Amino acid sequence: MTTAPLDALWLRNLSPAPDAAVRLVCFPHAGGSASFFFPMSRALAPDADVLAVQYPGRQDRRSEPVVTDITLLADRVADRLAAASDGRPLALFGHSMGSLVAFEVAERLQAHGTPVSALIVSGRRAPHLRREEDVHVRSDDGLVAELRALSGTDSELLGDEEILRMILPAVRGDYRAVETYLRRTPARLTCPVLALLGDSDPRVDPDEARGWADHTTAGFDLSILPGGHFYLVREQPAVLAAIRERLGILPVAG
Structure with missing residues (x-):
């Protein structure tokens, strides 16, 4: 099998582990970037080869337009992952918006004969469950208020006007992608699904997270x-333990 090299623009190998038996691809939250997953990639190496997706419109891709459609974003990532498949089991992890992108990518890979071994979703209700939300049409102050409410962005950064001007277009575009997304047709994956959730998440309740069960046969x-x-920052050891168990890799002895 001929394998294309990784598209480094989209897929960042933050802590390369070429000898790992499994590959894990991580999808960021709205406004997030691949670098959010550096601690996770470092902690899982060398047992898992972790890739993190870098969406357009942020950091070194800031000059590119934000992709404001979840399905289009999934098309682009799935194409690149399929091209770079190297025969190792492939698992996907997404947080918040990233859960939706990961789910859509998993469906595309499955349809093209390269199903993923596991889907791990975090901080997001099931794809078929919709709430009426309007964050993407709020003022800049409204966007900042949302970021503060979720506590995922350093409060000092939110007070820096220059930084805000850089990050808000990506945040707004990502929220538009999430809030206009609707899974109109049922889709079931042939891999198991694990949902992770913070017990005081203001945007997802346990029943909404359990809805992911409708999207797998495994x-x-x-x-x-x-x-x-953003429970996964403070609870990283527990999250890593859950990922290791699902991927079938043992913790590093020490």
Whole structure:
């Protein structure tokens, strides 16, 4: 099998582990970037080869237009992952918006004969469950208020006007993608799905997270951890343990 090299513009190998038996691809939240997953990639190496997706419109891709359609974003990522498939089991992890992108990517890979081994979703209700939300049409102040409410962005950064001007276009575009997304047709994956959730997440409740069970034929589990929407930062050891268990890799001895 001929394997194309990774598209480094889209797929960042933050802590390369070429000898790992499994590859894990991580999808960021709205406004987020690949670098959010550096601690995770470092902690899982060398047992998992972790890739993080870099969406257009942020950091070194800031000059590119933000992709404001989840399905279009998934098309682009799935094409690149399929081209770079190297025969190792491939698992996907997404947080918040990233859960939707990861789900759509998993469906595309499955349809093209390269199903993923596991889908791990975090901080997001199931794709067929919709809430009426309007964050993407709010003023800049409204966007900042949303970021503060979710506690995922350093408060000092939110007070820096220059930084805000750089990040808000991506945040707004990503929220538009999420808030206009609707899964109109049921889709079931042939891989197991694990949903992770903070117990005080203001945007997702346990019943909404359990809805992911409707999108797999291979088993579903839900793990609720302490914290809000960005529980996975403080609860990283528990998140890593859940990922290792799902991927079938043992913790590093030490």
